[in-house]
Amino acid sequence: MIIREKPEWGELATFVPNKRLPVYNWFYYKEGYSRDLVFRLLELFGIERGDTILDPFAGVGTTLLACMQKGVNSIGFDVQPPAVFASLVKTRKYDANILEDTGNAIMNMRFVQQDFSTSNPLVKRAFKRQTLDDVIFFRDMIMDIGDSSVRDFFMLALMNVTMKCSWAWKDGAVIKIRKHPVPPLRKLLKRQIGFMINDIRSPDSTKASCSVGFGDARKLKVESDCIDGIITSPPYLNKIEYSKIYSIEEELFFRGMGLSSLRSHIGINPENVIRERNKLDDVVDASNFNPQSIAYFNDMYEVIKEMYRVSRDGAKVGIVVGNGCFPEGVVDSDMILSKIAEHIGFDAKEVVVLSKRWCTKNRVEKVGQTRESLLVWEK
Ligand SMILES: C[S@@+](CC[C@H](N)C(=O)[O-])C[C@H]1O[C@@H](n2cnc3c(N)ncnc32)[C@H](O)[C@@H]1O
Incomplete structure (x- = not known):
């Protein structure tokens, strides 16, 4: 596996460039990435018109919209009502x-x-x-x-x-x-x-199909061996609890809707987590992981297994992910997810480091450096 740095792509892993783009900017999603990152990955992966891309954590539909613009078919899922709603509205045709x-x-x-x-x-x-x-x-x-x-x-x-x-x-x-x-x-x-x-x-001549819906990335409602590429970004370990951050939108516009998100962000019962430890033990030494990390990587294990199942042979995967930051130290999600991917059968080709920042405790004391990385895999 190659590890290299590409800081010039750092901003592309943020929503900032989308703020100036028609349709992409209809709903600001701080956790999103940019259209141009998707364009570059489509090119890098050799994806052509008529191919199908999956985004199992579709957010506000950046991957889907970018695919539509390039004539590439796309399928996206998310568990958050405001995100699924924004994706749907942004990818429809109107009079x-x-x-x-x-x-x-x-x-x-x-x-x-x-x-x-x-x-x-x-x-x-x-x-x-x-x-x-x-x-x-x-x-x-x-x-x-x-x-x-x-x-x-x-x-x-x-x-x-x-x-x-x-x-x-x-x-x-x-x-x-x-x-x-x-x-x-x-x-x-x-x-x-x-x-x-x-x-x-503005005229839009693309004929690409796009399907968006509620769905859990751990149990994809997609047939096996039919996806040509995956471009996505899961929730980061120890970061944002989406249902809290979007609770105002949910209360005013979507009362009572929504599915459960990855367990890095919901209440964890440590007893259940400990019983699950075996799944990771085959892959990494999880003995010093905290319960939140164990739950997160167990969930991601299921997600990656599903990604593998739905991908056709030769399909490429691009995943943007940040590492975890805890008072007791940094958790290298990029490396751990790559190991899980290899264990499941992917060829984990590259970890492209897009940006680095200090992880601190008590706001000032440095405990290590975290990375935001692009993981490139192939089935
Ligand atoms: C980093 S954001 C993705 C943003 C997206 N790339 C964009 O540009 O809008 C991660 C997304 O994963 C969603 N999510 C969390 N748990 C999920 C699950 N179990 N299945 C599907 N989506 C989930 C969150 O609601 C969030 O929208």
Whole structure:
């Protein structure tokens, strides 16, 4: 296995370059990567029009959208309602004239106070009362639109501006409330709808198919041996608990939906974890792993097994992953996942280090360096 450094690709592993791109920027996803990373991997892997790419952790659909633009078929799954929803809305085709008429009708509606109650303390704290009233008013108006794809288009526009008008600030793994002046939601919504309708006016001649849905990467709803390539990024060990970070969107727009995410991020029963230890023992020395790491790598073991099952011989895999940072030290997820992949049958060809940062305890004391890496495998 080759290990090399490619810091010039570091920014491509972030969502930042997407912020300027039509459609990609319809919903800001801090945990996402960029279109250009996907373009480069499609080229590197020799993927052609008509091939099929899988993203088992699709997030807001960056891989899927990039594939569509290149005429490549794609399949994506995620467990988070806001992410699946954003992917769906971004990968559909629309009639701009219908959207324009509906957009005008929405923006001309006179405000009427709606009934709304929430037991979610974060939602209560994250908005000025008037902003929250506007969100609920527009949400309920948009819910009444009969055509589901038109309805979803406007709901995503509203979700986008709702977060821009909130006092919530996603700081890594936690949401902080920072009060500051916010623009009127109605004005931002009008502008956002204008941008989005403009984005879909540009001609798009690609015929690629794209399927997006709720699904758990540990049990892929995909036939065996049919995938030409996988481009993805799983949750990182010890990082973000997605259901917490997106709880405002979930409460306002998707109450009661969603599946369970990888166990790096949900409550772990150490007894169950210890019983599972054997799966990893064949691959790595897990004797000094904490319960969270054991749960994470056991889950990823299942994911990689599924990736292997659905891939055809010769299929290429590109995975962006960051290492774990704990007070007791750094966990090299990139190396451990590569070992698991080899154990399952992949040829783990490369670990391309994209960026490095210090892992600290008590915010100042350095305990080691973590890497964000691109893993390249072949079946
Ligand atoms: C690093 S993000 C991927 C972002 C994506 N590459 C993009 O550009 O939008 C990881 C994603 O994995 C999802 N996820 C967590 N557990 C999952 C599971 N068991 N099955 C499928 N998706 C899962 C999270 O909801 C999150 O959207």
